[in-house]
Amino acid sequence: MSCEIIDESSDAGGAVICVNCTDITIRDTTTKAIEDGIALHYCDGVTVENVTTDMATSGLLVYDSDNVSVRGGSTFGPNLRNGIKTEEISGFLVEENEISCQERGSGIRLATAEDITITNNTISGGRNSVGVIGMLVINSRVTGNTITDGTDIGIGIGYGDELVVSGNTAESPVCGIYVNSVWNTLVSGNTIRCNDTGYGMVISGDGLEVTGNIAENCSIQATMELNDSVVSKNSFSGAEYPAIVVWPEGGDVFVYRNDFVLTDTEPTPGISSASATGTAVMPTKTMDLADIIRSTGLPDDEISLRELSMEAVACGMTDTAATALPPEAEMKSAAWHSPGRGDLLVLRTSIHPNDGQLLEHLHRHRHHP
Incomplete structure (x- = not known):
């Protein structure tokens, strides 16, 4: 099928299914189906606009297809397991739609995806759901979306570049943004409202810039496991300060001009982060994030979530603290009070010259803009 228009005059009935289609437009239709409202298999150059799908497993299923656009105010849900589900796709745009899913579902689910743009959508879901979930995603953008109404995780991406x-903007009681095992990634200008529970951000990766984000009233403001990265100009508030871990034998992690503010929020039972003073333990199970993502249907071998379960001896840092840790101080993570606006913290991992043990030295330098 090629150069076709499927619209309300086409009498599509319960579902629209296209296989090996090229240059088609699906618009102004309403579908209800047992399986998928709209299904695209092995297609190229498809535009979906102003459609309504409900009462199905997935509102839109896209498999092994290229150059698909979903825009023009389409509505997916609320009686769907997945609003939009994709696998093995390239060149995919989802813009300005309303997407809703049921409990344990996902608003938008990506698996093995390249050149993806998800922008300016409104996404909601039931308990144990995820707003946007992606595995094996490269050269892609998730921007300007509003994620509300019960999604436990706002945005969750594992393995990406x-x-x-x-x-x-995400209101999520478990985690606002979960980005795991990614490279060369920008996380910026997001607003997370934890509503007195859960994590603001859980981030792990190499070559990241985490800047200009707001996380409000979280049990744990953030946990990060980073290499060759920058954490700057963020404003986090919650019951416990962020915990930032440097990869063993990794490069520097620069932390500067952040506002980390403690609030009266009570830590959620069963989770903890490195405290600003004294001995601390990273969470052994990050609020069951793996279980929640697994509930969306991804098998265990596709999740492979890192548990942030490192024993830590943390050094309490204040604006008047010493400029460097003593060389004998063995560490696996460091946490601190908010650095002064003119200060720059550099997390550096090195090998101890005597016994070969990994030491992570926390150095404080004056930042010159």
């Missing part, structure tokens, strides 16, 4: 997660 060259990503942008920017300008999103």
Whole structure:
């Protein structure tokens, strides 16, 4: 099928299914189906606009297809397991739609995806759901979305490269943004409202810039496991300060001009982060994030979530603290009070010259803009 228009005059009935289609437009239709409202298999050059799908497993299923656009105010849900589900796709745009899913579902689910743009959508879901979930995603952008109404995780991406997660707003009781095992990624300008529970951000990766984000009233403001990265100009509040871990034998992690503010929020039972003073333990189970993502249907071998379960001896840092840790101080993580606006913290991992043990030295330098 090629150069076709499927619209309300086409009498599509319960579902629209396209296989090996090229250059088609699906618009102004309403579908209800047992399985998928709209299904695209092995297609190229498809535009979906102003459609309504409900009462199905997935509102839109896209498999092994290229250059698909979903825009023009389409509505997916609320009686769907997945609003939009994709696998093995390239060149995919989802813009300015309303997407809703049921409990244990996902608003938008990506698996093995390249050149993806998800922007300016409104996404909601039931308990144990995820707003946007992606595995094996490269050269892609998740920007300007509003994620509300019960999604336990706002945005969750595992294994990715060259990503942008920017300008999103998420109200999520478990975790606002979960980005795991990614490279060369920008996480910026997002606003997360924890509503006195859960994590603001859980981030792990190499070559990341985490900047200009707001996380409000969280049990744990953030946990991060980073290499060759920058954490700057963020404003986090919650019951416990962020915990930032440097990869063993990794490069520097620069932390500067952040506002980390303690509030009266009570830590959620069963989770803890490195405290600002004294001995601390990273969480052994990050609020059951793996269980929640697994509930969306991804098998265990696709999740492979890192548990942030490192024993830590943390050094309490204040604006008047010493400029460097003593060389004999063995560490696996460091946490601190908010650095002064003119200060720059550098987390550096090195090998102890005597016994070969990994030491992570926390150095404080004056930042010159």
